[in-house]
Amino acid sequence: MTDQLTFPDAVQWAVPFFIAAILAEFLWIAIKGRGGRYETRDAVTSLIMGAGNIASGFLLGFIAYGFFMWLWRIAPLDLGTSIPVIVLCFVLDDLRYYWVHRFGHRIRWVWASHVNHHSSQHYNLTTALRQTWTYTFTFMMVVRAPLILLGFHPAMVLFVGGLNLIYQFWIHTEAIGKMPRWFEAVMNTPSHHRAHHGRNARYLDCNYAGVFIIWDKLFGTFVPEQDDDRVDYGLVHNIGTFNPLRVAFHEWVAIWRDATQPGLSLRQRLAYCFAPPGYSHDGSRDGSDAIKAKHLARHPEDHGTPGFERFDKKMPNTQAKNA
Amino acid sequence: MPLEILLVLVGGGIGGITLLLHLTGKSRQRVLTPGSARSEWARHAPDDTVTDVTLTHDGHVALIRTPAGVGLLWAFGADTVARPLQDFDWLDHPRGVRIQFHDFGAPGVVIRLDDLERKHWRHLLETA
Numbered sequence: 437m438t439d440q441l442t443f444p445d446a447v448q449w450a451v452p453f454f455i456a457a458i459l460a461e462f463l464w465i466a467i468k469g470r471g472g473r474y475e476t477r478d479a480v481t482s483l484i485m486g487a488g489n490i491a492s493g494f495l496l497g498f499i500a501y502g503f504f505m506w507l508w509r510i511a512p513l514d515l516g517t518s519i520p521v522i523v524l525c526f527v528l529d530d531l532r533y534y535w536v537h538r539f540g541h542r543i544r545w546v547w548a549s550h551v552n553h554h555s556s557q558h559y560n561l562t563t564a565l566r567q568t569w570t571y572t573f574t575f576m577m578v579v580r581a582p583l584i585l586l587g588f589h590p591a592m593v594l595f596v597g598g599l600n601l602i603y604q605f606w607i608h609t610e611a612i613g614k615m616p617r618w619f620e621a622v623m624n625t626p627s628h629h630r631a632h633h634g635r636n637a638r639y640l641d642c643n644y645a646g647v648f649i650i651w652d653k654l655f656g657t658f659v660p661e662q663d664d665d666r667v668d669y670g671l672v673h674n675i676g677t678f679n680p681l682r683v684a685f686h687e688w689v690a691i692w693r694d695a696t697q698p699g700l701s702l703r704q705r706l707a708y709c710f711a712p713p714g715y716s717h718d719g720s721r722d723g724s725d726a727i728k729a730k731h732l733a734r735h736p737e738d739h740g741t742p743g744f745e746r747f748d749k750k751m752p753n754t755q756a757k758n759a
Numbered sequence: 760m761p762l763e764i765l766l767v768l769v770g771g772g773i774g775g776i777t778l779l780l781h782l783t784g785k786s787r788q789r790v791l792t793p794g795s796a797r798s799e800w801a802r803h804a805p806d807d808t809v810t811d812v813t814l815t816h817d818g819h820v821a822l823i824r825t826p827a828g829v830g831l832l833w834a835f836g837a838d839t840v841a842r843p844l845q846d847f848d849w850l851d852h853p854r855g856v857r858i859q860f861h862d863f864g865a866p867g868v869v870i871r872l873d874d875l876e877r878k879h880w881r882h883l884l885e886t887a
């Protein structure tokens with residue numbers, strides 16, 4: 437099996453393009469007077485998070501890479517590096533991305549890493565670069581194991597993963613409304629990903645796609661952006677700091693505080709680490725289901741609309757009649 | 760890509776974009792009105808009913824009263840952040856008072872107060 441195989445580090449080579457695109461978006465907003473907003477400290481924090489993400493790749497990347505190379509040595513297959521294989525690898529890695537991203541929102545341990553990507557109340561091209569520093573500690577590299585065992589070389593898997601992240605850069609913008617219909621149907625777009633960044637009850641836990649939105653449609657997590665429900669960007673509980681260290685580690689600190697408080701059972705401590713965000717042992721916090729249910733109690737007219745389909749229509753109607 | 764070039768690109772890019780944003784007036788802090796303070800609180804805590812709003816004279820901070828208790832809303836760049844006033848300390852600060860939350864993701868805020876409002880705010884915080 438080929439051990440020595442090099443693919444270009446796509447993300448690093450994209451840095452000049454990122455800078456140029458941010459300047460272009462900023463100018464576009466300045467000239468048109470619409471299509472997004474920029475704020476100095478918010479943007480600087482996002483850019484520093486992006487730089488730190490590359491740095492953490494230098495420092496900790498060897499852990500995932502060592503794991504992948506070990507898998508590669510025991511992999512029974514070698515599919516080679518023909519173009520169709522690279523394309524197939526890209527598509528399957530995008531499926532991998534969907535699930536890692538979904539875990540990133542539904543398992544607090546993984547959310548602690550991913551939360552910082554959602555910690556801005558803005559949505560512009562700098563938000564795309566607001567990336568985690570602590571991904572290695574989520575152990576989500578194991579989700580890539582099947583790809584390597586199937587015979588995709590680790591260097592190729594990392595290369596297509598880099599392309600996936602680069603694709604996601606341009607969709608972090610309000611300057612583009614909707615793409616052509618066929619494109620919106622198949623691909624992840626600014627519109628779909630804006631909804632993903634929403635803290636509105638409707639948009640919680642939707643649109644996990646990286647490149648192809650079809651995964652969300654397949655697995656029932658697709659919610660189209662609604663004209664009458666403008667996306668409110670950020671977290672359900674927005675953070676009040678621009679300090680990159682606090683942004684990078686705040687949820688890890690919160691897990692530590694929750695899980696080590698006195699008087700909990702082991703089960704409760706584990707739930708603070710691994711249950712969906714919003715878990716609390718005494719019911720004092722709301723997860724996304726409770727937030728959606730409370731929203732429907734305030735806005736019964738939203739029953740059955742996108743993002744609320746799973747909720748029973750009868751219950752709050754009785755409430756409304758009694759009121 | 761050689762590391763030196765990557766460092767220059769990243770450093771120059773961040774520096775240049777920072778300067779551009781600052782010089783085009785994008786560092787301004789949000790200024791609240793009683794109406795926008797209410798709607799911002801409702802955005803952060805949609806279940807609450809705001810019964811009273813006290814704004815600082817500079818408009819960057821609001822004390823919010825709801826049936827559930829007292830909360831603080833403050834300008835966070837162009838946006839706002841809200842927290843209930845529970846589990847916090849406050850200290851005198853040369854420009855007003857400093858609020859410290861025991862929250863790693865929202866460590867605190869300096870409320871700028873002029874001489875006329877300082878006493879009133881101290882009283883509000885003591886009774887919060």
Ligand SMILES: [Zn+2]
Nearest residue numbers: 537541550554
């Ligand atoms: Zn996400």
Ligand SMILES: [Zn+2]
Nearest residue numbers: 553564608629
């Ligand atoms: Zn995003």
